[in-house]
Amino acid sequence: MQPSRDKVRFVLGSTPLEISLEDPGLTLLDYLRNQACLTGTKEGCAEGDCGACTVLIAELYDNSLKYTAANACILLLGMVDGKQVLTVEHLASDTLHPAQQAMIDHHGSQCGFCTPGFVMSIAALQLDVRHGDSIQTPDREQIDQQLAGNLCRCTGYGPIIDAARQACTQPLPDYWSHQQAAVQSILGQWQKQDDTLHVECESGLFAAPRTEAELVTYLSDQLSPPTLLAGATDIGLWITKQGRQLATLLYLGQISSLKTVNRREDELEIGAAVSLQRAEPELTRLSPDLGLLLRRFGARQVRSQGTIGGNIANGSPIGDLPPALIALGATLRIGCANGQREIPLEDFFVDYGQQDLADNEYVASVVLPAHPQPHFRCWKIAKRFDQDISAVLGAFSLTLVDGVVHNARFCFGGMATTPRRACRCEAAMEGRRLDEDTLAEAQNALQQDFDPIADLRASARYRRTVAANLLDKYFQFLNVTDVPSVYEFSSPQAFTHV
Ligand SMILES: Cc1cc2nc3c(=O)[nH]c(=O)nc-3n(C[C@H](O)[C@H](O)[C@H](O)COP(=O)(O)OP(=O)(O)OC[C@H]3O[C@@H](n4cnc5c(N)ncnc54)[C@H](O)[C@@H]3O)c2cc1C
Ligand code: FES
Ligand code: FES
Numbered sequence: 001m002q003p004s005r006d007k008v009r010f011v012l013g014s015t016p017l018e019i020s021l022e023d024p025g026l027t028l029l030d031y032l033r034n035q036a037c038l039t040g041t042k043e044g045c046a047e048g049d050c051g052a053c054t055v056l057i058a059e060l061y062d063n064s065l066k067y068t069a070a071n072a073c074i075l076l077l078g079m080v081d082g083k084q085v086l087t088v089e090h091l092a093s094d095t096l097h098p099a100q101q102a103m104i105d106h107h108g109s110q111c112g113f114c115t116p117g118f119v120m121s122i123a124a125l126q127l128d129v130r131h132g133d134s135i136q137t138p139d140r141e142q143i144d145q146q147l148a149g150n151l152c153r154c155t156g157y158g159p160i161i162d163a164a165r166q167a168c169t170q171p172l173p174d175y176w177s178h179q180q181a182a183v184q185s186i187l188g189q190w191q192k193q194d195d196t197l198h199v200e201c202e203s204g205l206f207a208a209p210r211t212e213a214e215l216v217t218y219l220s221d222q223l224s225p226p227t228l229l230a231g232a233t234d235i236g237l238w239i240t241k242q243g244r245q246l247a248t249l250l251y252l253g254q255i256s257s258l259k260t261v262n263r264r265e266d267e268l269e270i271g272a273a274v275s276l277q278r279a280e281p282e283l284t285r286l287s288p289d290l291g292l293l294l295r296r297f298g299a300r301q302v303r304s305q306g307t308i309g310g311n312i313a314n315g316s317p318i319g320d321l322p323p324a325l326i327a328l329g330a331t332l333r334i335g336c337a338n339g340q341r342e343i344p345l346e347d348f349f350v351d352y353g354q355q356d357l358a359d360n361e362y363v364a365s366v367v368l369p370a371h372p373q374p375h376f377r378c379w380k381i382a383k384r385f386d387q388d389i390s391a392v393l394g395a396f397s398l399t400l401v402d403g404v405v406h407n408a409r410f411c412f413g414g415m416a417t418t419p420r421r422a423c424r425c426e427a428a429m430e431g432r433r434l435d436e437d438t439l440a441e442a443q444n445a446l447q448q449d450f451d452p453i454a455d456l457r458a459s460a461r462y463r464r465t466v467a468a469n470l471l472d473k474y475f476q477f478l479n480v481t482d483v484p485s486v487y488e489f490s491s492p493q494a495f496t497h498v
Contacts (some may be wrong), residue, residue: 001126001215002194002195002196002210002211002214003193003194003195003196003329004135004195004196004197004198005197006020006197006198006199006200007019007020007021007035007092007196007199008020008021008077008078008080009016009081009190009202010080010081010083010084010085010272011084011183012036012084012085012087012090012310013085013086013089013161013179013262013493014044014090014179014182014183014184018406019077021077021078021199021201021206022071022201022202022203022340023201023203023204024076024203024205024247024248024249025076025203025204025239025244025245025246025249026077026078026311027073027074027076027077027236027239027240028072028073028075028076028077028079028080028085029041029046029053029072029073029075029246029350031073031077032055032085032087033451035399038087038165040051040088040089040091040116041054041055041072041088041116042113042114042116042117043073043186044113044117044246045073046073046074046241047074047236047237047240047470048073048074048149048233048236048241048298048301048302049149049151049387050114050151051071051117051121051149051299051301052072052114052150053072053073053112053117054070054072054116054117054118054120054150054301055068055069055070055072055085055087055120056070056085056086056087056121057070057075057080057084057085057086057124057292058082058084058086058183058187059082059083059187059492060184060187060188061304062373063184063188064182064184065084065183065184065187067122067124067127068121068124068277068304068305068408069124069149069150069300069301069304070231070301070305071236071301071305071322072087072466073236073240073303074232074233074234074235074236074237074240075232076206076236076238076239076251078197078199078208078232078249078251079229079232079253080189081197081208081472082187082252082254084187086120086123087116087120088116088120091123094175094304095173095174096402097173097352098166099119099120099123099126099163099164099167100119101167101170102162102163102166102167102170103118103122103161103162103163105114106154106159106160106162106163106166106168107156107159108159108160108163109155110155110166112365113412114151114152114153114155117484118147118148118152118163118240119151119266120146121149121300122146122163122164122167122168123148123167124300125138125142125146125164125167125168125243126167126168126170126172127172127367128369129142129168135168136170136317137165138164138168139163143164143165144161144375145300146296147160147164148299148300148386148387149298149299149300149301149302149386149387149453151298152175156251160293163320163333177441180495194210196208196209196210196214197384200245200407202338203247204245204247205247205248205253206247206249206251207248207249207251208239208250208251208254209250209251209252209254209255210255210256210260211258212335215252215362216335216336216360217265218250219250219359219360219361219362220337222248224247224357226248226250226252227246227250227364228250228252228313229237229250229251229252229253229311230273230307230310230313231253231275231305232254232305232308233298233305233306233310234303234310234314240419241328244367252273252307252309252362254271255487257271257364258271258272258273258274258309258365259271259273259274260274261279261282261306263370264370265370266370266371267367267368267369267370268286268367268369268370269333269365269366269367270282270308270365270366270367270368271308271309271364271388272307272308272309272310272313272364272366273307274306274307274309274362275304275305275307276302276303276304276306277300277304278295280294280306285380286328286368286372286375286376287328289324289377289379290324290378291377293320293324293380295319296380296382296385298318298386298387299387300393300471305459306333306384309363309365310365312332312345312363313334313355313357313363313419315341315354315355317352317413317414317416317418317419318390318391318414319413320380320390320413322345322411323393323394323395323411323412323413323419324378324395324411325345325368326344326345326346326395326409326411326419326421327365327376327378327395327397327410327411328368328372328376328395328397328409329344329367329368329369329372329373329375329397329409330345330366330367330462331367332345332348332363332365332366332367333363333364333365333366333367334361334362334363334364335361335362335363335364335442336358336362337360340364340455340489342367343356345366345416346411346419346420346421349418349419350418351417351418352389352417352418372397373396373397373398373399374399375399375400375477376395376396376397377395377474377477378393379393379394379395379397379470379473380431381393381466383457385454387413389457390414390416390457391458391466391469392412392414392458392463392466392470392478393413393414394410394411394467394470394471394474395410395412396408396409396410396470396471397409397410400434400478403433403434404431404432404433404474405429405431405432405438406416406417406430406431408419408429408430409421409426410422410425410426410471412450412467414457414463415449415450415452415463416451416452416453420449420450422445422446422450424445424446424448424449425442425443425445425446425471427445428445429442429443430445431455434475434478434479437448438474439471439475442471443468446467446471447464447469450463450464450467452456452467487489
């Protein structure tokens with residue numbers, strides 16, 4: 001075991017703090033508002049949707065600070081150990097921060113409840129578009145992406161977007177670089193100590209192992225199954241919305257091997273604790289459709305927090321990535337005391353809420369072929385472009401040899417109790433040419449593959465119809481070489497309907 005420490009240690013603004021945790025499930029937002037009395041950070045929804053609680057989290061990577069905007073309402077205090085937390089109170093010095101000044105200049109605030117969250121998201125964008133001394137002025141798409149996780153119910157978004165544009169062209173305030181240097185040095189010293197956060201309190205345990213070996217020891221030592229905590233974009237809601245008390249939390253975000261991306265000649269391996277935001281360029285390189293899928297995953301704050309492993313391990317039938325990864329032929333590496341085992345990703349999903357994962361195991365990484373089949377497409381169907389869960393997600397992949405179909409892999413989300421391959425439909429396509437008869441037979445087989453449920457998102461009939469239409473759309477893509485690419489549509493709304 002590594003040396004351990006029983007207090008959460010982080011920099012709040014520019015002040016290093018050590019905090020005793022009395023509840024492993026304490027959220028950063030509750031700590032900020034109720035204990036640190038920093039009430040500028042607001043609670044709107046307490047479920048990661050509205051962005052009123054947005055703060056900046058800085059982490060030390062390769063000796064420089066990387067900032068991300070995060071939702072404090074679903075981030076647990078133990079997760080910021082070894083990091084810097086900046087709230088709206090920390091932005092101004094003698095003068096306002098450029099993000100604050102721009103909101104005033106453009107009349108970007110009315111009731112003001114959403115304003116601190118917007119200011120923090122704009123401040124994050126201002127840092128993002130800086131590369132050394134040069135500034136790459138963000139275009140409208142970049143601003144929209146950055147602000148999609150912040151909701152305003154009175155001002156309207158026009159003035160806020162103008163404010164973001166102005167703020168990003170401004171230099172960083174002088175005091176910013178001074179505090180950056182000081183914080184970098186503190187985080188660097190902490191990093192060198194390499195000690196494990198291990199907090200035992202009356203209501204439970206919060207531990208952040210630093211290696212997979214240490215994680216395995218924790219997993220074997222627990223009397224009752226612990227909760228593995230990655231980005232908390234699901235678990236945070238168990239606490240804030242379901243009022244669950246989680247007795248033992250093992251945080252995976254300090255294990256560097258789980259945060260690694262390995263590109264090999266024939267495979268791409270993405271560690272389970274890699275954030276969705278960080279995985280985006282890697283997956284976009286495999287297919288632009290994967291890039292768009294991630295672009296539509298929650299919003300920026302959720303993608304910065306949420307992980308690839310969490311999106312798989314939660315076993316959700318409507319998780320966005322699993323159907324696409326299954327169609328691409330992904331495998332899952334699962335870690336345990338005896339090392340690792342590897343299974344096809346589709347075999348991981350046994351039934352609703354039941355995954356092929358023992359209590360003493362964890363998802364270590366997902367492995368994708370570096371050169372997937374050439375004809376891969378996937379489409380997410382949801383009511384909104386941003387921040388919406390899929391009603392249906394269809395992912396398709398096959399190889400055409402002289403116009404004949406081989407190795408069809410079609411997988412759907414939202415059509416069954418787990419993400420599931422359409423095996424009858426695939427069989428109906430195998431060895432066939434892409435003509436109308438094949439499409440009709442494949443669509444017919446697809447109806448036999450699934451018996452979808454009706455819920456708030458969609459009726460069973462809607463889901464069946466959409467799945468058949470997606471197959472039709474895929475046929476058009478295969479048959480018509482000049483079918484518009486996903487990026488050629490001018491309006492994002494074009495993707496929400498088939
Ligand atoms: C506002 C909002 C929008 C969202 N939008 C989308 C969306 O568009 N599409 C979508 O698919 N999902 C969406 N989600 C759901 C969620 O963001 C994703 O499922 C996310 O990938 C979960 O990852 P996490 O790291 O936050 O998991 P956590 O919340 O930390 O954990 C989730 C589950 O996985 C387990 N787990 C995590 N990592 C591992 C591991 N390595 N090994 C074993 N078990 C593990 C945990 O124990 C827990 O049971 C959204 C959530 C919110 C709050
Ligand atoms: S309070 Fe709404 S996202 Fe946190
Ligand atoms: S100013 Fe009122 S919600 Fe945005």
